[in-house]
Amino acid sequence: MQRYFISDEDWTEREVLLKDNNAHHITRVMRMAVGEEIICNHPEGKAAICKISQMTNEIVHATIKTWLDTDAELPIQVTIAQGIPKGNKLELIIQKGTELGANGFYLFQADRSIAKWNEKNAEKRINRYEKIMKEASEQCHRNIVPSIEGAFTIEQLLDKKQAFDSVMFAYEEEAKTNNYSSLSSALKKVNKNDKILLFIGPEGGFSDREVQLLKTNDCTPVRLGKRILRTETASLYALASISYHFEELGCENE
């Protein structure tokens, strides 16, 4: 069943209103008719099966039929702090990260980031990423759409660390040593419902200055397997491993 994310103000007790892109998708792309059913997601994470009761090209009314108790969210809230990479790699990181359950993304201008963001292009880019996240959330049946903010400096993000239970950074030098910190030893200290912040460097990795800054701020360096991953692959590895650890292995630390 097709899934739509609807802002809070478009919900009443008995009905949901679908406008703009959602209405366009229902009437023009899916060519649905009155009486057909869709799933509507509320920003708080709840979802309901709704039946289309009335429609024009601009607005679709749907009656709430059954609230669902499905939960497709990771049991850990993972925020990816991604050093801005080149080209359109962020689109891949954000689309795949949404599919793999990321709770949100912070973007930061790393010492080795080649692309430079300014206020003018940032807003346009963020809007584009929000659209990608909404589509990916609908496709993979997430209960929420992840958040995205940036671009920050690494110092600004380290100022936010109190909001997280655990802060880690993917450090490729760890992959080359025998005496490495494994991601699993870091995850074994994480409890259900914890918030994790994971820093990932851009192409070329973190600068020495950034590594020092992360270490003096008590961030844990983690190795993501034995191979050196490209920047756009690191968050996917980490999110898949976190899903595997908490959803598939059932290692639910208390």
Place this chain on the structure above:
Amino acid sequence: MQRYFISDEDWTEREVLLKDNNAHHITRVMRMAVGEEIICNHPEGKAAICKISQMTNEIVHATIKTWLDTDAELPIQVTIAQGIPKGNKLELIIQKGTELGANGFYLFQADRSIAKWNEKNAEKRINRYEKIMKEASEQCHRNIVPSIEGAFTIEQLLDKKQAFDSVMFAYEEEAKTNNYSSLSSALKKVNKNDKILLFIGPEGGFSDREVQLLKTNDCTPVRLGKRILRTETASLYALASISYHFEELGCENE
């Protein structure tokens, strides 16, 4: 240090010859000089630090200095049997799968594959994927370049199953149920050095016929987390989880 994969016939006891694309890369792209060092990988997986002793634009001679004992290979040999997807998704699957440690890829024409391969376009495509895998292996310091073959029918691939210790398929219906087979219960039955074959459907997943065929051939359906993944994300999730399970958690079943 830059890494190159060299065919067996270009190794002598004391020296390696680098030709064609490798010679071009050393002389024109990297603009290296005599005396500089590179890492050369032998097809069997061994690697050595070599010093450039002599060069023209067509051929580079390098003297073997030290054999390395690094091993960046997964302790499990994973072959991905990928249902042919649309567009250029195979490039992503193959590049990222190489980074994440896949041992090889089989491509198959699934019931729901939209792109149709024929002998003419298959050879050209396979050549292109081999180039992508070689570059990705060099970049992420693999000891080998994965193999790739196709396109097969699913029946042809099932005929090869005796060569594997364990055959699984990613079954998205499993993600929707509470009574699912987890990837971890399948991996707990896998031993170090085992060979796994993992089937992944194209967009739209496996047909009912294919699911029946896989089940009657004793292939294990596995869930890859709670969210529905796109076809190009499924192999990345599985490879990352296998790396996490065997390299990071240290769950080395004997």
